[in-house]
Amino acid sequence: MSRTSGPRMKSIRNQLTAAAAACALLGGAGMLTSGAASASASSPGGSGAALRAALRADLTHYLSTRRKAEHISAVSLRVSYAGDKPAMNLAAGTTRYSGGPPVSTSALWQVGSNTKAFTAVIVLQLEAEGKLSINDPLGRWLPQYRAWRDVTIKQLLNMTSRIPDYAHQPAFGAALAKDPGTRFTAARLVSYAVGAPLAPKGFYYSDTNYILAQMIIARVTHDSFADQLTKRIITPLRLHDLCYAPYTCPRADVARMPAGYFFEAGAPPLLGQPMPRLAITWTQAAGGIVSSLADLTTWERALYQGQELPPAQQRQLESLISETTGKPIRTTTAADPQGYALGLTQLTYKPLGTVWWYRGGTLGYRVEHFYFPHSGLIIALAANSSVNNNNDDLFSTAVSVYQTLARAGAVHTG
Numbered sequence: 001m002s003r004t005s006g007p008r009m010k011s012i013r014n015q016l017t018a019a020a021a022a023c024a025l026l027g028g029a030g031m032l033t034s035g036a037a038s039a040s041a042s043s044p045g046g047s048g049a050a051l052r053a054a055l056r057a058d059l060t061h062y063l064s065t066r067r068k069a070e071h072i073s074a075v076s077l078r079v080s081y082a083g084d085k086p087a088m089n090l091a092a093g094t095t096r097y098s099g100g101p102p103v104s105t106s107a108l109w110q111v112g113s114n115t116k117a118f119t120a121v122i123v124l125q126l127e128a129e130g131k132l133s134i135n136d137p138l139g140r141w142l143p144q145y146r147a148w149r150d151v152t153i154k155q156l157l158n159m160t161s162r163i164p165d166y167a168h169q170p171a172f173g174a175a176l177a178k179d180p181g182t183r184f185t186a187a188r189l190v191s192y193a194v195g196a197p198l199a200p201k202g203f204y205y206s207d208t209n210y211i212l213a214q215m216i217i218a219r220v221t222h223d224s225f226a227d228q229l230t231k232r233i234i235t236p237l238r239l240h241d242l243c244y245a246p247y248t249c250p251r252a253d254v255a256r257m258p259a260g261y262f263f264e265a266g267a268p269p270l271l272g273q274p275m276p277r278l279a280i281t282w283t284q285a286a287g288g289i290v291s292s293l294a295d296l297t298t299w300e301r302a303l304y305q306g307q308e309l310p311p312a313q314q315r316q317l318e319s320l321i322s323e324t325t326g327k328p329i330r331t332t333t334a335a336d337p338q339g340y341a342l343g344l345t346q347l348t349y350k351p352l353g354t355v356w357w358y359r360g361g362t363l364g365y366r367v368e369h370f371y372f373p374h375s376g377l378i379i380a381l382a383a384n385s386s387v388n389n390n391n392d393d394l395f396s397t398a399v400s401v402y403q404t405l406a407r408a409g410a411v412h413t414g
Helices: 048-070 112-128 153-157 168-179 186-191 208-221 225-234 251-258 292-305 311-317 394-407
Strands: 074-080 088-096 099-102 108-110 242-244 261-264 289-292 319-320 338-340 345-349 353-361 366-371 377-383 385-387
Touching: 048 074, 048 088, 048 394, 074 292, 074 394, 112 153, 112 208, 112 225, 112 289, 112 292, 112 311, 112 353, 112 366, 112 394, 153 208, 168 251, 186 208, 225 242, 242 292, 289 292, 292 366, 311 394, 366 385, 366 394, 377 394
Parallel strands: 261 385
Antiparallel strands: 074 088, 074 377, 088 099, 108 289, 242 289, 319 338, 338 345, 345 353, 353 366, 366 377
8 A cells, every 4th residue: 555656656576575575555645756758748638639649649658668567467447537527447457468458447446545544534423423533542442552542543654653554564574475365454554554563753654553543443333444435435535436445345356457467576385476456455444445446536536625524623633744754744845845644644736736636555455535625636556566666657647748748738737
């Protein structure tokens, strides 16, 4: 469930041996690629057909030039506009690296750490209902974790808790390498982090934070995270193609997902292998959602336009800390370009400007989205592999897509 490319993609590959697997878990912040060359050099003009052709050229350029390096066979794009303007959906490639049917624009993807915003919103909804405060200490709700008892819920959500990341623990890596489909519980995931040294003060991306938030949601509501997610978000927004794997996902969803490949160097047991499509309990509320890009962008629009929370909680959701200094900031800048909120990331990056952005990654998939506050534009991209940060060109492709839209006059660039 990682935040690759722009935000540091979290991985356990530094612990990998022939017997330990890697997990591109929930990174969310970290790898900004420089220089995004668009495949469509000339202006696509204003017509819908010309723009679609230019965007398809961006996708096919990415797929053809990066197919082998990133071990991808499929890439999908959704461009969603504010208002009544129809969205654009495109896909290129096949469902398997060895061939197979063409990938559908309605395909389902593991969205990885894009899940974190759902978790943060549920916590903030509970605060708005008076059932908890994000300033509550962990000890109030989960007293069994005494070493972390003074950590607040807000520190969990904005990654300043210093709690170790279970995804970086050797025992977790070994279990995942042995069987990527291992069925984990939330308590088992947290157990890998118990007793490990605290991280340095400041911003530290830890998936454990969101597993603990999931456990707090269950404790407060006397209900499962899956049920709360369904009742509070999936059903009200009519997200028929979004589920929480494997708990609420129909088995038939497997057929709608392209194969996802693990392709991070240094992990011989898994390298180039297709990963489980729904058996991803190692992610839980930190990265366990499966969705179409259409449903994901429906959620993102509701999220960023304040439809999910009262104003006070929306402000909390968007309150930033610098990923560099770990200190609160009002907004990101060219000098301090990445800020983490509560399950969200703000990014300032030319030529995009200042945008909300998140990258989610699992063992076999990468999904990232960009929300442009000035125009309401959303760009979402998905690819079917997990790769090392220095071998990932999906962010550059997203920038190329934005530049193609800008040349066509399809976006507001002010």
